[in-house]
Amino acid sequence: MLGKMSLRSQKRLLLFSFVTVPLLLLVTFAYYPAMELIRLSFTNWNGISADKAFIGWANYKEVFSNPDIFGVFRNNVAYFVVGIVQNIVAIYFAVVLNSKLKGKKFFRLLLFLPYILNGVAVAYLFGYVFDTTSGSLNYLLGQLGFDKLAETSWLGNTSIVNYSLASIGFWRFMGFNMVIYLAALQSIPNDLYEAASIDGANGWQKFFYITMPNIYKIIELNLFLTVTGALEVFDLPFVLTKGGPGGASETFVMKIIETAFQFNNYGLASAMSVVLLLFVIIVLSIQRYLLNRKGD
């Protein structure tokens, strides 16, 4: 049968059949649910009843007008701040571990290991670290002689709880960022550095004028991961604080889940998801604009 076709249409048929399967998967599991999400966001569906009344933009109005909903983004800021620091530290370690250092493979492994651990397991683990009365962190501080500091309630103080939680994310994801940076660093040809050395450049100059421009795209990628991670963080506060004390560590995704599954307001929760999606796009656009201002 194929023999009768021209080479051109054979080629087309082949291409088409290869592309169909992944496209179908993508449509079924990504685009269709996304479309459904947007459709649901205009309804007042309660998650169980058969009727879904169309209520226009009311859900979106609610998201933006209710400070209890939109205000929780404040709590995500901590993750964002710590995420930036995390990237800087990751670059630092990547550069250090890319140099001639004894046992660097061991250190790389050590820093990367936390990433392999399951998120909920990590959260439980840090529950014991941050415990006020019998936690290992406060015990350590006490042994070091910081008696006042050793009584800190790391997860109970409204002004530091988000940073405590974000620092767990730091511990967990820094190694991952570092590995990505390392891969980028290793792709920079060595002769660039040699030429710079011959011209008399010092370490800082080499870093700023050779390393940085070469890993620019990778920094962008890592920042993308950090920003989306910061906006969508969920497991740590969910396990460790349940959003407490008094809602101080509640994140937007937790709020979405609560809205859908506790308050049975799937319509509003869908609208919140769509808003989160838009928010990610906006923040990323700003990031891209700022990083690419120099033009390429």
Added chain:
Amino acid sequence: MKKRISLIVSIFVMLTTLAACSGNGGSTSNGNEPAASKEPTASTQGDGEEAAGSDISGEVVFLTHRTDMVDTEYLEYKKRFEEKYPNVDLKFEGILDYDATLKVRMASGTFPDLVMVPTIPNNELSEHFAPLNDIEFSGDIYFADLKAYEGNMYGVSSGASTVGIVYNKKAFQQAGITEIPQTYDAFLEAAQKLKDAGIIPLASNFKDKWPLDAWVYDVPTLFAETTAHQNNRAGTDTPYTMDNEYGKSWSMLRELYEKGFLEKDINSTNWEQSKKDVASGKFAMYLLGNWVINQVIENGAASEDIGFFPFPVDNSGKVKAPLNPDWFYGVNKDGNVAAAKAFLKFLIEESGYDDYSGFISTLKSKEPKLGQLAEFNGYNPTFYEPVQPVDAATQIQNKAQLDQAAVVQEFVLSKEPQKVLDKVNASWAKAKKDLGL
């Protein structure tokens, strides 16, 4: 330029993939294809009617939240039940995150024959569940009209529990407390003695939020001497005031906190550890349901060292206690109704599930086996049974996105508790107005 376009496209693809992730809640659970859901309904309905007509037989699946019992206790129930009804093939399925998972499965149109009724409004019960009025129990049952609508009962409680002070007798002894406090002042005195003896008086498990439910539902019941307070909120714009049952209850918890009668840092509590600490006498008391007694014993306390008494909220000396239902069994109206009903009756009357779980039996006449419950009943408390929840109150609460346990946390920690109440009342009033109630 081309590069940039491809980048934008790839970002868009990534984002939509992400959308699928975050949209999980809304989209995977919609189950709104009427054609798909109706078809199996129609076919299973036939089966159900057939089974009802003939003898009790066929496969019955029980969807349970007790995953710990699936491979142990339930096997024994299965053996005993199938001896009684040899034609029945009883199966168990245990799931976690029960309420949410079951709701998703119900929305998809098919779910097991016997389930625990999830949190849905009573007027929707008849859409999914079979009326259970025709089950002949050997006596009156508690909570018969709680999961009911228009005269039909759709749920039978798997057991009842009450809330009071679970305490470690050794810790009381050590602190020199000889008499069980019957008034609030005596309670404070006892707590002070415990504190002086280096024992933490009351384990609040403040951080975990759900243990505070006692302060949201039960302590207000004791103050108001009725369980209708949650419903009554629907009739007012200011359901939470300092001098009503909520303000009084929460101020009480605040007082205990300020006096240092709770854990050293209430924002850093550990539920699993607290059970061990109550068992060992490091913590003296819990304000929780009787279900916790068995768990404390499992964590190393001798049964005779753990006691249980009603919580004295005031100085009147009147002994009061709430009586709360546990999960309700419900029968899928499109499933194997007859066999499911038979097993439900077995669970209530013969299985021994209530004693195993440390519940008060749903059968009013049955005396609880648990020694601590006998002790509790020895104080002759007046029990307050719950009333059917009013939909309006739930609706307003959901609309206002009000998580009462979180409000309790805020109330206790805030410097100005009145402001917390004002804020909650404001959002309550707004939600009430928006809903036109």
